[in-house]
Amino acid sequence: MLSGPLLDNALGDAARIAELDATAAFPAEQCAALDAAGLPAYYVPPEWGGKLDDHEVLLRLWRDVARRDLSTIVAHGKTYLGTACVWLAGSEDQASAVAKAVLGGVPAAWALSEPGHGADLLNGSLTATESADGWRLTGAKWPINNATRADLLTVLARTGTAGSARGQSLFLVDKSTLAPGTWQHRRKAATHGIRGVDISGIAFDGARADLLGAQGTGVETVLRALQLTRTMCGGLSLGAGEHALRLTGRFVSTRVIQRKPLIDRAQPRSVLARCAGLLAAAEAAALVGARSIHGLTGEMSVASAIVKSVVPALTDLVIADLTELLGARSYLTDVYEYGAFQKLARDHQIVSVFDGSTPVNRSALAQQFPRLARAYAAETVDGSGLAEAVDIGVRPSELDRGELVLASRNGCSVVQSLPGVVAALSEPELTAMARSLLAITAKVVGLMAEVRPAARPAMAAYELAAAYELCYVGAACLHLWTAENDVWLRVALHAVLTRLTAVLRMPAPEPVDHDPLAELVADAAMTGGAITPFGAGDSRGH
Amino acid sequence: MDIDELLADPRAADNPMGFDAVLAADERQEMLADGERLLDEHGFNAEFVPTRLGGRLDRVDRVAAALRALWRRDPCLGLGYGFSSFISGMNIWTAGDEEQQRNAAKLLLDNGKIAAAFHELDHGNDFAHAGFAARATDDGWLLSGRKEVVTNLRRADALVLFARTSSAAGSRGHSQFLVETADLPGESVRHLSRLHSSGMRGVQLGRAEFTDCPVPRHALLGDPGQGMEIALRAYQVTRAVFPAISVGPLDTALRLATEFALERKLYGGAVSDIPYVRATLARAYADLLAIDAFSAVAVRALHLLPEEMGIYAPAAKYLTSRVVLDAFEDLRSVLGAQAYLREGKYGMFQKLHRDIAPATFATCHEQAGPQSAWAAILNLHPCKFASRQSVPSANGRIQPT
Ligand SMILES: Cc1cc2nc3c(=O)[nH]c(=O)nc-3n(C[C@H](O)[C@H](O)[C@H](O)COP(=O)(O)OP(=O)(O)OC[C@H]3O[C@@H](n4cnc5c(N)ncnc54)[C@H](O)[C@@H]3O)c2cc1C
Ligand SMILES: Cc1cc2nc3c(=O)[nH]c(=O)nc-3n(C[C@H](O)[C@H](O)[C@H](O)COP(=O)(O)OP(=O)(O)OC[C@H]3O[C@@H](n4cnc5c(N)ncnc54)[C@H](O)[C@@H]3O)c2cc1C
Numbered sequence: 005m006l007s008g009p010l011l012d013n014a015l016g017d018a019a020r021i022a023e024l025d026a027t028a029a030f031p032a033e034q035c036a037a038l039d040a041a042g043l044p045a046y047y048v049p050p051e052w053g054g055k056l057d058d059h060e061v062l063l064r065l066w067r068d069v070a071r072r073d074l075s076t077i078v079a080h081g082k083t084y085l086g087t088a089c090v091w092l093a094g095s096e097d098q099a100s101a102v103a104k105a106v107l108g109g110v111p112a113a114w115a116l117s118e119p120g121h122g123a124d125l126l127n128g129s130l131t132a133t134e135s136a137d138g139w140r141l142t143g144a145k146w147p148i149n150n151a152t153r154a155d156l157l158t159v160l161a162r163t164g165t166a167g168s169a170r171g172q173s174l175f176l177v178d179k180s181t182l183a184p185g186t187w188q189h190r191r192k193a194a195t196h197g198i199r200g201v202d203i204s205g206i207a208f209d210g211a212r213a214d215l216l217g218a219q220g221t222g223v224e225t226v227l228r229a230l231q232l233t234r235t236m237c238g239g240l241s242l243g244a245g246e247h248a249l250r251l252t253g254r255f256v257s258t259r260v261i262q263r264k265p266l267i268d269r270a271q272p273r274s275v276l277a278r279c280a281g282l283l284a285a286a287e288a289a290a291l292v293g294a295r296s297i298h299g300l301t302g303e304m305s306v307a308s309a310i311v312k313s314v315v316p317a318l319t320d321l322v323i324a325d326l327t328e329l330l331g332a333r334s335y336l337t338d339v340y341e342y343g344a345f346q347k348l349a350r351d352h353q354i355v356s357v358f359d360g361s362t363p364v365n366r367s368a369l370a371q372q373f374p375r376l377a378r379a380y381a382a383e384t385v386d387g388s389g390l391a392e393a394v395d396i397g398v399r400p401s402e403l404d405r406g407e408l409v410l411a412s413r414n415g416c417s418v419v420q421s422l423p424g425v426v427a428a429l430s431e432p433e434l435t436a437m438a439r440s441l442l443a444i445t446a447k448v449v450g451l452m453a454e455v456r457p458a459a460r461p462a463m464a465a466y467e468l469a470a471a472y473e474l475c476y477v478g479a480a481c482l483h484l485w486t487a488e489n490d491v492w493l494r495v496a497l498h499a500v501l502t503r504l505t506a507v508l509r510m511p512a513p514e515p516v517d518h519d520p521l522a523e524l525v526a527d528a529a530m531t532g533g534a535i536t537p538f539g540a541g542d543s544r545g546h
Numbered sequence: 547m548d549i550d551e552l553l554a555d556p557r558a559a560d561n562p563m564g565f566d567a568v569l570a571a572d573e574r575q576e577m578l579a580d581g582e583r584l585l586d587e588h589g590f591n592a593e594f595v596p597t598r599l600g601g602r603l604d605r606v607d608r609v610a611a612a613l614r615a616l617w618r619r620d621p622c623l624g625l626g627y628g629f630s631s632f633i634s635g636m637n638i639w640t641a642g643d644e645e646q647q648r649n650a651a652k653l654l655l656d657n658g659k660i661a662a663a664f665h666e667l668d669h670g671n672d673f674a675h676a677g678f679a680a681r682a683t684d685d686g687w688l689l690s691g692r693k694e695v696v697t698n699l700r701r702a703d704a705l706v707l708f709a710r711t712s713s714a715a716g717s718r719g720h721s722q723f724l725v726e727t728a729d730l731p732g733e734s735v736r737h738l739s740r741l742h743s744s745g746m747r748g749v750q751l752g753r754a755e756f757t758d759c760p761v762p763r764h765a766l767l768g769d770p771g772q773g774m775e776i777a778l779r780a781y782q783v784t785r786a787v788f789p790a791i792s793v794g795p796l797d798t799a800l801r802l803a804t805e806f807a808l809e810r811k812l813y814g815g816a817v818s819d820i821p822y823v824r825a826t827l828a829r830a831y832a833d834l835l836a837i838d839a840f841s842a843v844a845v846r847a848l849h850l851l852p853e854e855m856g857i858y859a860p861a862a863k864y865l866t867s868r869v870v871l872d873a874f875e876d877l878r879s880v881l882g883a884q885a886y887l888r889e890g891k892y893g894m895f896q897k898l899h900r901d902i903a904p905a906t907f908a909t910c911h912e913q914a915g916p917q918s919a920w921a922a923i924l925n926l927h928p929c930k931f932a933s934r935q936s937v938p939s940a941n942g943r944i945q946p947t
Binding site: 117120121122123124127147167193194195196197259260261262263320324327328331332335336337338339343346347349350353354356357358361362363366367459460461462463466 | 573665667670672675695739741742743744745751811812813814819820821822824825826871875878879882883885886887888889893896899900903904906
């Protein structure tokens with residue numbers, strides 16, 4: 005099986021990665037090395053010859069690349085996003101052809117956005133028309149990751165009434181078969197981060213395309229595929245957060261101020277530990293979310309929206325705090341590990357934008373408030389599914405893609421099982437924190453029940469969605485808590501509660517001891533040990 | 547001089563000071579040359595020179611307003627043309643003798659630049675163990691050591707240098723020197739390659755190695771051992787000014803986001819119809835107004851309630867830098883993809899976001915060093931510091947009370 009260390013070596017040195025960024029050059033060697041290492045097989049389900057049988061594994065692989073270079077995995081990983089719809093809606097022929105291409109290292113793209121329409125999937129203006137010899141596309145997609153490099157694209161196009169749920173269909177485009185003059189690239193956009201990645205566009209003028217799935221099902225297929233891809237985006241954030249924590253952990257361990265290393269001072273220690281706690285919390289949520297793809301498939305409309313909002317948001321917070329701690333070295337591009345920190349900070353800012361931005365995911369969650377509130381009150385829990393979702397590292401059952409539905413019928417078992425988890429705890433400090441989490445969750449869900457469903461929810465709904473996300477994160481921490489990972493998850497739970505109480509303008513929780521985690525993280529940063537409870541050691545060591 | 551009038555319409559395509567030109571200079575990692583020329587023509591530096599010495603500095607809120615207007619258009623000009631020389635100047639007006647002050651004033655009024663060379667990468671806030679030292683000789687001093695991450699170090703006409711002058715422990719081990727760069731023997735100062743940064747990309751962050759560089763006795767600012775004290779007194783002013791300045795970039799960011807929301811069509815309406823967007827814009831505006839009010843009071847208090855500045859300045863600084871950065875994050879969620887593009891109509895947003903990032907660096911601590919003077923633009927946390935309070939008098943000279 006592919007492992008983190010193997011990927012570490014494939015990526016090459018930090019100097020080269022910095023140079024590619026500075027010159028906005030595509031990380032071609034890095035992507036080729038990932039191909040050679042066999043990563044594309046993890047984008048293809050086993051029925052078509054690939055190894056995508058465990059989304060926890062894919063999440064971890066992405067994280068392992070992301071902690072070296074987020075740009076590389078954003079570029080490489082796009083093939084997974086670009087083909088996700090094929091496994092859901094493609095014919096057997098389409099799926100096996102695409103599988104064969106992907107396994108052979110052919111990159112793919114996912115073309116949803118248009119210059120005039122971003123999040124609004126129902127109103128795209130690229131149009132598909134059917135003629136005697138098949139479908140033809142006319143119109144432009146931009147900004148699209150891999151639009152120029154990819155040979156294969158899945159494209160959302162209008163086939164019916166604009167603005168209607170069934171007015172759009174999905175198409176598969178193989179550029180190598182297109183007639184000249186029926187398409188052209190749009191030049192690469194200059195981006196703030198992921199500077200080398202191929203963010204460009206494509207314009208069609210009567211280009212041939214294959215219908216993917218039934219006519220009119222485009223948006224539905226996209227929304228179901230997004231439940232998978234949005235969840236996997238968590239791996240991008242975890243990698244960036246780990247990278248930031250390792251860089252800063254090393255600085256704080258070695259920087260001597262007034263004859264004392266910073267790590268021996270209260271404030272830097274506590275910031276480092278809090279950030280490690282937040283990252284561990286994000287990891288818990290992302291892992292449980294990824295495993296839910298298998299265990300709680302029917303609940304992914306909730307879990308994917310949560311993971312896609314909260315994991316990048318927590319990671320942005322971690323990066324902001326660590327920026328302050330690292331000082332000038334977070335800003336300079338030519339000192340301290342080739343300016344790796346400022347690069348990862350810029351790169352990571354894309355994660356909360358693409359594949360559904362944070363406001364878009366929060367509004368998707370808000371649409372499900374009534375059901376979430378009812379299911380919470382009823383303490384609905386899919387017991388066996390939940391057990392599988394929290395059984396980290398264990399090979400999950402096969403994914404039944406047909407169970408991915410637009411709105412979860414059971415709500416969210418991870419949160420709804422909270423009363424039972426809390427009842428089973430005994431250690432006093434942890435129990436006290438768990439009880440406040442439970443009380444806050446009940447309050448949040450109560451407020452959610454009062455939100456009237458609306459096409460354009462009020463701001464309060466977005467804030468409640470943000471709070472509910474944190475309840476999910478806290479619940480994930482409790483589900484995964486063991487005596488062995490206590491040093492992380494105690495601080496993680498505390499950090500989550502601190503944020504929750506701040507969001508809800510309630511009194512902050514009692515402090516917990518940050519020292520053991522600060523020591524552990526400083527040590528892991530120096531020796532290359534695992535820096536999160538379910539993370540991998542860093543083979544380069546330090 | 548009305549700075550806004552001078553800088554003219556940011557959207558006008560042929561404006562050499564417009565957003566397109568500002569962004570293009572940023573891409574080249576250069577200062578906006580047309581901008582510097584224009585500011586030179588209008589003698590902008592006079593804002594930093596006390597009226598007594600021929601400049602326009604008699605009230606701190608005036609210089610804050612001038613700098614804010616500059617930062618609203620281009621923070622690189624704001625720092626690399628403006629704030630850097632302002633900080634250096636404050637140290638000189640605080641401690642320089644009559645001749646030093648007159649020379650510095652003349653240099654600034656002739657459009658010269660004065661760099662504040664305090665920082666050493668290896669020591670950061672750890673001033674007590676800083677490596678840069680001055681050794682007394684019969685007719686002056688010999689400077690040795692490194693200075694790094696110093697705005698305009700290479701192109702400045704004069705430098706304010708912070709150096710260890712005594713090995714004794716305590717706060718009186720350092721002194722400041724004011725030297726004109728033309729007077730430094732070339733072989734004793736080796737400029738190393740410029741440092742680059744993710745924001746403020748046009749600003750020339752220099753580094754140099756000094757080896758037994760001779761400077762005359764009269765280069766000393768104030769008395770030997772006063773280096774820290776001078777820095778902290780100047781810092782009283784510069785730190786109070788920064789929150790007022792930081793309103794500038796936020797102002798532009800808010801305008802960009804509002805323009806986008808009104809223009810962009812989505813879900814059959816304008817983006818500005820979405821309640822989330824409306825609330826986010828309104829909150830960012832409220833943040834801007836709060837910082838504006840708070841910083842205005844802090845800046846005026848420099849004159850009127852100097853003895854309370856030890857509370858107002860850090861409070862304003864602590865609160866405002868965090869609020870500014872949070873507001874930027876919120877506005878980013880309105881602009882979506884447009885906040886991530888370095889081109890197009892809203893490309894200015896990501897530049898401002900990068901430029902404002904240092905607002906949280908360089909936490910200042912109890913024994914904070916002279917870097918804190920720089921932390922004036924970078925610092926987030928409230929600082930306790932022991933120096934005497936000072937007040938700018940009517941003639942712009944800062945005097946201990
Ligand atoms: C580097 C990069 C790579 C990308 N790669 C791809 C790709 O490979 N394929 C692809 O299809 N697209 C891609 N995109 C486009 C990206 O997915 C869109 O930017 C995203 O969907 C949001 O659209 P928008 O930014 O155009 O914002 P718009 O959809 O125009 O929305 C504008 C603003 O309105 C608000 N808003 C919108 N909807 C809601 C809502 N429901 N509730 C509250 N507020 C809302 C938000 O504040 C949003 O920022 C990429 C973008 C970038 C920058
Ligand atoms: C755009 C830009 C322009 C600049 N221009 C200039 C210039 O013109 N002249 C100049 O001299 N400098 C300049 N600087 C440098 C600036 O002064 C430094 O970045 C600043 O002083 C912080 O130093 P540092 O980053 O090395 O942080 P450090 O001092 O190393 O601090 C690192 C971390 O340690 C913490 N820490 C430090 N001391 C303590 C303590 N005692 N207790 C607990 N925690 C502590 C800090 O909070 C911080 O989190 C510039 C920087 C930038 C980014």
